[in-house]
Amino acid sequence: MIENIKIEYRKENSAEFEINAAPNGNPLNYKILNEKIYQIIKKGYTKVVLNNVCGQRFIGASLQGQLKIEINGLPGNDLGIFMDGPEIIVNGNSEDQIGNTMNNGKIIIHGDGGDVIGLSARGGKIYVKKDVGYRVGIHIKEFEHKFPVLLIGGTAKDFLGEYMAGGLIIVLGLEFKSDGTVSESKYPICGEGLGTGIHRGKIILRTVEDLGSRLGVGAKVYDLKKETEKTIKPYIKEFCDTFKINPDIINLKPYQIVKPISKRPFGGNFCGNLI
């Protein structure tokens, strides 16, 4: 559709490409930016660096394979939608619906995330260093070897893990100060409606707060078993390595786990009599 797009700058002898997403201070239309990314990848480059990103939507939409996209700036909604494999690194904050219906891949946000992160994701990892908004991890699923993991360093708002149908959400409740120090967040670990309608999967929260009053329909707090704690260790380690956090602080607080009461929370609500 968009032809003859000029690609401004290329590093010598490298598989890496740089794109200025706002030449002369004018942000490119998302269609043009995404078409550039698409054409560069078609030429065989495996890493794209986007500079001055300024709210352009759908970056990384439905890309496949072993690719890396590094974003300097603020990507718009639906970052990595339908993505199947690539790794996206955002050096900054992100907006809403990152990893929407993602099949596989990894999204790393070195800042705050927006609302509805990981909507209906079937696989892949989303690591957000700081806080996230509402309805994060809604309806994430799992399938065969695909297992979505959302790891949030800060805190979350209301309806965390709503309709959850698989996968894993971990919230650590840390605060990252501008001087680089890490402390416990002064905000609640999550808001109301925690895990409403959850029918599979786990939400693990690193907190001693009483979660009982915030639980949504069909969710329940359970004790975290030692074996389960072991299974999340690799993700915590990867998170600490990615964001260069000393893992010692994470061991200072225990975890609580939220799981579904039953696989069929509303099974008895319908009847199929012949009328």
Place this chain on the structure above:
Amino acid sequence: MSLSHNFPSYFHIKVDREICRKCKRCTNHCSYNALSFNGEQIVSDDSKCVSCQRCVAMCPSGAIRIEKNDSYLPPHGNYTQRIRNIIWSQSGNGGVLLSATGNDRPIRSIFDDLLLDACQVTNPSIDPLRETIETKVFFGRKPKKIVFSEDLEDPNNISLKTEFMPNFEIDSPIMIGHMSLGSISYNACMAIYQAAKKLNILAGSGEGGLHQDFYEYGPNIITEIASGRFGVDINYLQNAAGIEIKIGQGAKPGHGGHLPGEKVNSLISQTRMIPKGSDALSPYPHHDIYSIEDLAQLISALKEATRYTVPIGVKIAAVHNSAPIAVGIVRGGADFLTIDGFRGGTGAAPRIIRDHAGIPIELAIAAVDSRLREENLRDEVTLVAGGSIRYSADLIKAIALGADVGMCCMPVLIAMGCRVCQQCFRGLCSWGIATQQEYLVKRLDIDVARNRIINLFHSWNEELKEVLGAMGIDSVESLRSNRDRLRYIGPNPKIADILGVKHAGE
């Protein structure tokens, strides 16, 4: 002993003992356990019979008849047996009543109140067997106008400036509606897709993903993105003629979906991409769509994901404010718009919603078509309309009211053998259509079912041509929104007003 509140059965199974050979074929074929053999003879449990007629069809000596059991309930014009049964059923178990297929209330059909025009004297009719009548439809967004670049110095140097959106061509204005693998069986899906390919018409995938075996029929399949996003991955998006964002369904506007875990066998699990035995819940709204702007965002996302190669559309149920919503959808970038009327079918929906929510498709088509015209958007978008298009007459009238393509499901199921027993949600379909149980699915012969669908729509297409010929119209595109070729004979002139159709005689 407590008092029994079991309500009387609808049907009575009558076995003619004199000619019954006691071969027990009927007991094997009855998936609802209404027939059994007690060692001496075939016995029936009328309370379990749904009148699916499988036993009748399979009995080698024709010994079985299903009769209506209406002999003893005291008659009442207001508290009909149906209402009494609903109350008995609810007071028995306290749940929301489920139902299947489309609205079964005897509400007057507006299609039946419309009459078609034909040529006499002043304009000649066309013989469809000897002259060409075009039933092709181009599916997708059309440009508002076509612009050429002019070269003042060289008048022969003319080139097209308008950018075209993706379009494809179908041979008849017919789409087989969205029935997912899960609501219907693998064999039923296969028969439908094969028929759609052979006829070069469209079929919907439903919201349950697309099995790999069906990828080869992709050029005739519109895949669906619903709130559950089941089976949605890059292959699903790229193996389709078009993609439809499902907001609502005529049988259950405003309602989500729920495929119970026990139906999620390995086939459904692979197709929907969820673990075996896991519930498949479709949330009521899309949680990334709370406004027209959000919808426009998902439309743009899908266009990005498919690199602008296929049309992206939106399906809504016909509800009170369909017309302004439709305008928002078209302005939001949808290449096609599907409206599903209140009689539309379902594999499972709460009875209260199926029977009482939404508006008739006839009124919705007219309202949406008129409103899009007022906003100068009508010619840009393809309008698909469904929700009880029962036979070719309904299809023709829907097109004349303003639809580009008519969408239907029940006629396809009936063609394959469905007897409309309305028990789809129980998964026990004895005809192998609305079931996932292997021994039942095997009963549906794909080749036979496919050929019956092909015959059905071939017949519709021929009848469409007959009508077009009689009207003196040589292309179905000229019938679209041609409401002057319709007249109303129903009891309510207000309906004629809304439809923009004159009364017969006017």
